[in-house]
Amino acid sequence: MxxxxxxxxxxxxxxxxxxxxxxxxxxxxxxxxxxxxxxxxxxxxxxxxxxxxxxxxxxxxxxxxxxxxxxxxxxxxxxxxxxxxxxxxxxxxxxxxxxxxxxxxxxxxxxxxxxxxxTVAQLLGGRADHAECYVTFGFGAFDRDQLVEVARGLAAEQGHTGFKMLVGVAPNIGEDAARVRHVRDALGDDAVLAVDANESLSIDQATRLARLIEDCDIAWFEDPVWRNDPRDMARLRRATSIPLAAGQMDGHSSRFRQFIEGDAIDIFLPNSLFNGGMTETRRVAALAQIYDKPLSDAGGGGIYCLHHVAGFRNGTLAETHLGVEQVERAMFRAAPEPSGGRLAVPPGPGFGVELxxxxxxxxxxxx
Missing domain, CATH: 3.30.390.10 (Enolase-like, N-terminal domain)
Known part of the structure; x- marks a missing residue:
């Protein structure tokens, strides 16, 4: 050509x-x-x-x-x-x-x-033709019972077993914790449950919240503190057993290097829509492999980020998102749909979708 x-x-x-x-x-x-x-x-x-x-x-x-x-x-x-x-x-x-x-x-x-x-997943290494996924569903607009209703619906309709809810959205940290506990009690011990503060909490607020929900078997605490300051992330990591995750909005390789040097992170969440593209995510993935860190994604990367999770051998979970799913169903013909708690990489070349x-x-x- x-x-x-x-x-x-x-x-x-x-x-x-x-x-x-x-x-x-x-x-x-x-x-x-x-x-x-x-x-x-x-x-x-x-x-x-x-x-x-x-x-x-x-x-x-x-x-x-x-x-x-x-x-x-x-x-x-x-x-x-x-x-x-x-x-x-x-x-x-x-x-x-x-x-x-x-x-x-x-x-x-x-x-x-x-x-x-x-496929791009194959270009990156071709570990798998799919990725296990979780769904970001727990928005502040839902009250406690609505959170449970939505989560149960997603489990029944799409087979989801992994869920992420937002924190820092309630009037106080105690109510944030109560919302998390309500969802955990309703979904049972087998569901994967993560929380995401979207960089909205002070180090003191994040530490208090982590202590309040630590017994809820939280899979990870995402973007927990203001600006994801590596020093505060490191302080929080020492104060809790909940794994910390970050990288959706500024997840370039230099940022992850800072997290690694500060011993501040457990899970890498690069998003190729914001960090410089798949070329930069490839660098991040190599860094994650060097330091034996799992590689996931967050921040609404959708079909694009699915490929790096499926492509690299340390890939774990791909994110689905109630809003992003609607955008991709509209923009793409035959966008992939979650089924049985996983997303299949579209078989077409490249990212496999058509506008x-x-x-x-x-x-x-x-x-």
Whole structure:
């Protein structure tokens, strides 16, 4: 094939989502789509989400696209060397710049997979054609009994045995703990139950909450403290037996190195939509393997992050998310659905999904 990059396109989209029972938005509704096309018409699709979407579109189209035009999409290190010079004069690329690089990089991986007839999971190592999964369901909009109702419904309809609920959403830490305990009592001892504070708690609040729920067999405590400060993470890790997990929003390799050096983390949760793409997640996965840490994902990476969990031998659980599932069902034709507590890697090459062009037209953000 002719493998030179001939065109790069980007667009922003908003897809409405809704939580069951309460009818409020389920989050995860904004996506930036990046498409990279080669001279022979092969197209790879990447994505990022959430923040300043029109700014990300502008960065991709006005700055990154001219830099990669005419390059071979398989030359990832050469491409990233060129992008690094544009997105950060020195140090770590951050913010809108990282989001734009993430979307472009994922499109390149999709393109490479399509060119070689392999899934991205296979390109990463091909450990499995599926991943066990958990579902993020426990939003603050639900009261205690609604949490149980939703969890039981997900177990019955999709076979979920792993669940994640948000903490730091109640009026006080005591009520957060009571919500967790109510769900644990209802689901029984066999269910996997994790909690996620979305970096909303002080170190003192997180320590108190961990002590209150420590006997609930919590699989991990995710993003527990403000800014995931490695020093506070390390303090919390020494104070609790609950494993700590992080990385969904700033999970680049340098950040995980800080967590490792501070002895502050148990589970790696990179998200390729936000950390610089699958090229950066591959570095994170290697670091996780070196330090014998399990590799999962979080933060609504969806179909894209499924591939790194399935691809690497230290991959554990892939995240499904009540909001992200709705977005992907709308944006993609035949998006994978959880069944029996697992997600199958779509058999098609690349990331294995096809955009619904009609939905893209209807959801376009222009201002």
């Amino acid at each position: 002719h493998v030179k990059i001939a065109a790069v396109r980007a667009s922003a989209h908003r897809i409405p989502t809704v939580l069951p029972i309460v009818g409020t938005p389920a989050g995860g509704s904004v996506r930036v789509v990046c498409e990279v096309e080669t001279e022979d018409g092969l197209v790879g699709v990447g994505m990022t989400a959430r923040f300043l979407p029109l700014g990300v579109v502008a960065v991709i189209e006005k700055h990154l696209a001219p830099a990669v035009m005419g390059l071979d999409p398989r030359d990832l290190e050469a491409i990233h060397a060129r992008l690094q010079a544009l997105t950060s004069e020195r140090g770590q690329t951050l913010g809108v710049n990282t989001a734009a690089v993430s979307a472009l990089d994922l499109a390149l991986w999709d393109l490479i997979g399509k060119a070689h007839g392999r 619904d062009r009609d939905v893209l037209k209807d959801t376009l953000i222009t201002d």
